Amino acid sequence: MTRKILVLPGDGIGPEITAQASRVLAACQARGLDVEVEEAPVGGTAYDLEGSPLPESTLAKARAADAVLLGAVGGPKWDKLEDISKRPEKGLLGLRKELGLFGNLRPALLYPQLAEASSLKPELVSGLDIMIVRELTGGIYFGQPRGIEERDGQRVGYNTYVYSEAEIERIGRVAFEMAQKRGKKLCSVDKANVLEVTMLWREVMERLAPEYPDVELSHMYVDNAAMQLVRAPKQFDVVVTGNMFGDILSDAAAMLTGSIGMLPSASLNESGQGMYEPCHGSAPDIAGQGLANPLATILSVAMMLRYSLGEPELAERIEAAVSKVLDDGLRTADIAAEGAPRVSTSEMGDAVLAAF
Amino acid sequence: MTRKILVLPGDGIGPEITAQASRVLAACQARGLDVEVEEAPVGGTAYDLEGSPLPESTLAKARAADAVLLGAVGGPKWDKLEDISKRPEKGLLGLRKELGLFGNLRPALLYPQLAEASSLKPELVSGLDIMIVRELTGGIYFGQPRGIEERDGQRVGYNTYVYSEAEIERIGRVAFEMAQKRGKKLCSVDKANVLEVTMLWREVMERLAPEYPDVELSHMYVDNAAMQLVRAPKQFDVVVTGNMFGDILSDAAAMLTGSIGMLPSASLNESGQGMYEPCHGSAPDIAGQGLANPLATILSVAMMLRYSLGEPELAERIEAAVSKVLDDGLRTADIAAEGAPRVSTSEMGDAVLAAF
Ligand SMILES: CC(C)[C@H](C(=O)O)[C@@H](O)C(=O)O
Ligand SMILES: CC(C)[C@H](C(=O)O)[C@@H](O)C(=O)O
Numbered sequence: 001m002t003r004k005i006l007v008l009p010g011d012g013i014g015p016e017i018t019a020q021a022s023r024v025l026a027a028c029q030a031r032g033l034d035v036e037v038e039e040a041p042v043g044g045t046a047y048d049l050e051g052s053p054l055p056e057s058t059l060a061k062a063r064a065a066d067a068v069l070l071g072a073v074g075g076p077k078w079d080k081l082e083d084i085s086k087r088p089e090k091g092l093l094g095l096r097k098e099l100g101l102f103g104n105l106r107p108a109l110l111y112p113q114l115a116e117a118s119s120l121k122p123e124l125v126s127g128l129d130i131m132i133v134r135e136l137t138g139g140i141y142f143g144q145p146r147g148i149e150e151r152d153g154q155r156v157g158y159n160t161y162v163y164s165e166a167e168i169e170r171i172g173r174v175a176f177e178m179a180q181k182r183g184k185k186l187c188s189v190d191k192a193n194v195l196e197v198t199m200l201w202r203e204v205m206e207r208l209a210p211e212y213p214d215v216e217l218s219h220m221y222v223d224n225a226a227m228q229l230v231r232a233p234k235q236f237d238v239v240v241t242g243n244m245f246g247d248i249l250s251d252a253a254a255m256l257t258g259s260i261g262m263l264p265s266a267s268l269n270e271s272g273q274g275m276y277e278p279c280h281g282s283a284p285d286i287a288g289q290g291l292a293n294p295l296a297t298i299l300s301v302a303m304m305l306r307y308s309l310g311e312p313e314l315a316e317r318i319e320a321a322v323s324k325v326l327d328d329g330l331r332t333a334d335i336a337a338e339g340a341p342r343v344s345t346s347e348m349g350d351a352v353l354a355a356f
Numbered sequence: 357m358t359r360k361i362l363v364l365p366g367d368g369i370g371p372e373i374t375a376q377a378s379r380v381l382a383a384c385q386a387r388g389l390d391v392e393v394e395e396a397p398v399g400g401t402a403y404d405l406e407g408s409p410l411p412e413s414t415l416a417k418a419r420a421a422d423a424v425l426l427g428a429v430g431g432p433k434w435d436k437l438e439d440i441s442k443r444p445e446k447g448l449l450g451l452r453k454e455l456g457l458f459g460n461l462r463p464a465l466l467y468p469q470l471a472e473a474s475s476l477k478p479e480l481v482s483g484l485d486i487m488i489v490r491e492l493t494g495g496i497y498f499g500q501p502r503g504i505e506e507r508d509g510q511r512v513g514y515n516t517y518v519y520s521e522a523e524i525e526r527i528g529r530v531a532f533e534m535a536q537k538r539g540k541k542l543c544s545v546d547k548a549n550v551l552e553v554t555m556l557w558r559e560v561m562e563r564l565a566p567e568y569p570d571v572e573l574s575h576m577y578v579d580n581a582a583m584q585l586v587r588a589p590k591q592f593d594v595v596v597t598g599n600m601f602g603d604i605l606s607d608a609a610a611m612l613t614g615s616i617g618m619l620p621s622a623s624l625n626e627s628g629q630g631m632y633e634p635c636h637g638s639a640p641d642i643a644g645q646g647l648a649n650p651l652a653t654i655l656s657v658a659m660m661l662r663y664s665l666g667e668p669e670l671a672e673r674i675e676a677a678v679s680k681v682l683d684d685g686l687r688t689a690d691i692a693a694e695g696a697p698r699v700s701t702s703e704m705g706d707a708v709l710a711a712f
Contacts, residue, residue: 074549084555087549089549089550093550119476119477119480119586119587119588120475120476120477120586121475121476121477124475140517140551141550143514146551146552147552148552148553148555148556151520154520154521154522155520155521155556156518156519156520156521156556157518157519157551157552157553157554157555157556157557158499158516158517158518158519158552158553159516159517159518159551159552159553160514160515160516160517161496161514161515161516161517162512162513162514162515163512163513163514164507164510164511164512165510165511165512166510191600191603193430193443193445194445194449194497195496195502195513195515196502196503196504196513196514196515197504197513197514197515198513199440199504199513200504200511200512200513201513222603222604223603223604223606223607224607226582226604226605226607226608226611227607227608227610227611227616229608230475230476230586230608230611230612231475231611231614232475244547245604247547247578247579248578248579248582248601248604249582250579251579251580251582251583252582252583252585252586252608254583255582255583255586255587256586258587260583
């Protein structure tokens with residue numbers, strides 16, 4: 001059965017990097033992968049074209065797809081939009097929510113070839129391999145009530161950080177299963193000494209633990225987790241946390257590797273349908289110049305093959321090709337040492353295809 | 357007029373480190389500082405003695421004091437207390453709220469003598485000097501409604517992230533004034549692309565900016581701020597943010613220095629009354645063994661002299677004495693290089709007094 005893939009280039013460098021990833025997808029088709037690939041607009045680009053960051057037609061195509069590949073959304077052009085429901089980010093948040101993509105997997109993996117790019121001392125990060133499991137459709141991102149309103153003569157802004165047991169259990173299971181497949185250590189991050197919602201979080205994680213006796217569960221407060229990531233990141237295997245803390249910690253963890261331009265991510269729903277995207281943003285400052293690193297997006301295709309399309313061998317081939325081009329010394333600007341030669345976005349794509 | 361200082365040793369290593377700081381206070385008295393020093397219980401210790409982490413008598417003494425010196429609170433012994441209003445942390449949060457200590461100053465300063473303790477490459481942190489201004493009596497820490505309750509047959513946990521314009525303006529002014537006294541750069545951290553409460557935050561910061569034309573105001577999303585702290589921390593001068601983000605970012609920033617045992621903090625109210633405490637926690641694992649580093653608490657006394665007692669010269673003397681003992685190579689376990697000789701908590705206190 002032919003499966004459907006929807007590519008959403010988005011804004012900024014999105015179109016350039018998804019173009020290279022699409023070439024890799026085409027190479028997979030040439031090797032027998034039976035997929036149909038379609039494109040649609042999202043984010044600021046979609047707003048400019050159709051007046052909405054998530055047009056109905058894009059959403060309908062995403063629902064019908066087995067997997068979605070997203071470039072990136074956002075840019076200063078749309079930051080001043082008064083109606084915040086029209087901002088590019090709302091397209092992304094809408095996709096996550098509408099597709100029920102609650103399980104966000106964000107690996108922070110140090111490529112040995114790029115070890116010197118880390119701002120941390122080499123011995124602290126060599127071999128770093130953390131998987132952050134972030135809840136993506138709940139928490140304070142989506143909690144109601146929310147807004148800005150007048151109270152006692154002055155304006156007040158408010159949001160609600162809320163999780164139900166079922167939501168916590170669902171993401172907890174993803175994390176425990178991930179830990180079982182990896183180093184069997186799971187660290188749940190919360191702020192249970194202050195926030196009731198995370199007391200419930202901790203309680204549910206504790207309740208799940210006996211079902212995964214091979215996994216060692218620990219708990220850490222979010223402030224301490226931020227410190228420990230800086231101090232001794234290799235202590236972590238799998239980390240599970242809510243939407244907001246996950247946003248912060250996964251970016252910090254990604255930056256530990258020094259090459260956020262290398263890191264893919266997956267966002268999965270209950271039926272294994274997924275959206276795949278690089279961890280980095282839309283980098284409007286370098287858009288359209290052929291400077292962007294397409295590897296995170298290409299590696300997102302590998303994650304898609306593994307998690308949504310059941311093609312682990314093709315996934316490994318892509319990962320091996322990326323490793324090969326790094327071995328060969330190819331570097332886009334973001335991962336090049338000072339003064340070292342750099343390749344363009346499409347030259348990097350060429351090299352991956354040649355190694356594939 | 358004799359001013360009143362209340363010392364709250366608290367839990368874990370709290371009593372050991374405040375004991376050394378109290379010796380430094382006594383030395384200040386010997387040099388003419390006109391203060392009366394009293395002690396009272398707080399945290400788990402207070403719970404054990406009087407059934408509350410913030411006994412009425414302690415709160416009354418704190419209200420009457422010109423400044424409070426706190427050791428640290430918390431420990432595993434009290435983590436399982438069912439009634440969370442009795443937990444040690446509630447003593448600390450209660451003090452902050454009751455005294456109106458909304459302005460939390462958390463410096464992240466790299467001592468050149470300890471540069472190699474950082475997990476970051478030396479060139480990225482040498483000379484690091486960030487001041488994080490954290491709002492401390494509002495936001496999600498104190499927002500109502502909050503709790504855990506049954507909804508549609510399952511339990512749900514929730515907290516409210518809320519700020520009024522007046523609360524934002526108040527902390528904004530502290531931060532702008534701090535920036536005026538320092539490098540004239542202020543970075544306000546929010547998540548204005550997702551959370552309404554931080555859209556209001558950003559708006560109020562923007563509104564204040566013209567009143568401080570000598571300060572360059574910028575805005576950063578919290579996920580990016582966490583990354584930038586790891587990538588290039590020296591880009592920051594003063595950072596201002598809410599209670600929760602400030603908790604996370606100030607700990608990450610402190611850890612960049614590699615020696616959180618060195619960092620003091622101040623929490624001020626509208627009338628300049630303040631509570632001073634080390635950035636580190638109660639470290640129950642090493643309590644009572646003379647291993648703890650008293651320098652952060654001693655430096656908290658210096659902050660107290662500067663911000664609440666109007667004695668900048670005595671503050672500088674203490675800071676100079678601390679710098680001298682570091683120059684002399686004295687190190688407690690937390691800041692000693694591997695295999696290097698270590699001094700005990702009280703030996704470190706002796707050395708500071710000798711250098712004072
Ligand atoms: C763009 C923004 C809404 C988004 C988020 O906060 O989730 C981004 O930071 C991310 O982590 O994917
Ligand atoms: C102990 C805890 C309640 C406290 C906080 O979260 O504010 C601590 O982490 C701090 O930063 O002072």
